[in-house]
Amino acid sequence: MKLPISLLICIALSCISSSARAQEYSYTHYDISDGLAGSTAYCIAQDKEGFMWIGTETGLSRFDGTHFTSYTTADGLPDMEVLQMPCDSRGRVWMALFHPSVCYYHQGKIHNPGNDPLLKKIHCVNNIEGIAEDKKGDILLVEPTALHLITSDGRVIDFHGINGKRVDRFYTVGGDKVNDNFVVYAGD
Numbered sequence: 001m002k003l004p005i006s007l008l009i010c011i012a013l014s015c016i017s018s019s020a021r022a023q024e025y026s027y028t029h030y031d032i033s034d035g036l037a038g039s040t041a042y043c044i045a046q047d048k049e050g051f052m053w054i055g056t057e058t059g060l061s062r063f064d065g066t067h068f069t070s071y072t073t074a075d076g077l078p079d080m081e082v083l084q085m086p087c088d089s090r091g092r093v094w095m096a097l098f099h100p101s102v103c104y105y106h107q108g109k110i111h112n113p114g115n116d117p118l119l120k121k122i123h124c125v126n127n128i129e130g131i132a133e134d135k136k137g138d139i140l141l142v143e144p145t146a147l148h149l150i151t152s153d154g155r156v157i158d159f160h161g162i163n164g165k166r167v168d169r170f171y172t173v174g175g176d177k178v179n180d181n182f183v184v185y186a187g188d
Helices: 005-019
Strands: 041-046 052-056 059-063 068-071 082-084 093-097 102-106 109-111 130-133 139-143 146-150 156-159 170-176 181-186
Touching: 052 082, 093 130, 139 170, 139 181, 146 170
Parallel strands: 041 082, 130 170
Antiparallel strands: 041 052, 052 059, 059 068, 082 093, 093 102, 102 109, 130 139, 139 146, 146 156, 170 181
16 A cells, blocks of 8 residues: 555654654853852853853953853953953954953953053043954954054054044944955944
């Protein structure tokens, strides 16, 4: 006896669905008692080495999968509240803070405007609201009234407009690693 194809498909699907079971996910809840810097996490990132970085209201934490290492102003953070934290292709973990400043972690040290000549060239008036990297390794920082381009050769170029036209408000930025551009959302 030959069964119709549609009946064979229904039988096969019912066998598959009866053997499929709901998957249970496991998770671990971490908090300050485990070594996390603060109870409110604003951002999280994973660096090139696999470490997880968590920006909180009371500092920065690095998680190696087992233990937390926390960083505060005593370790070089210009401000305790870390709001954004992208990682770049050079292994730096950039941080936008709740303070008109920017810093990054690289090779065991927090670099800030007080200890890094490149960051000393950046004069922020407002908080950094976006950080992006392009294909060349240039970094673009966005604050509401200016863009700060950090070139891969160590120069800092400030922009208050786009294509010669002044911009009243910059909102955010993204890096286009295919076309080697930045995408900036500004004005209207």
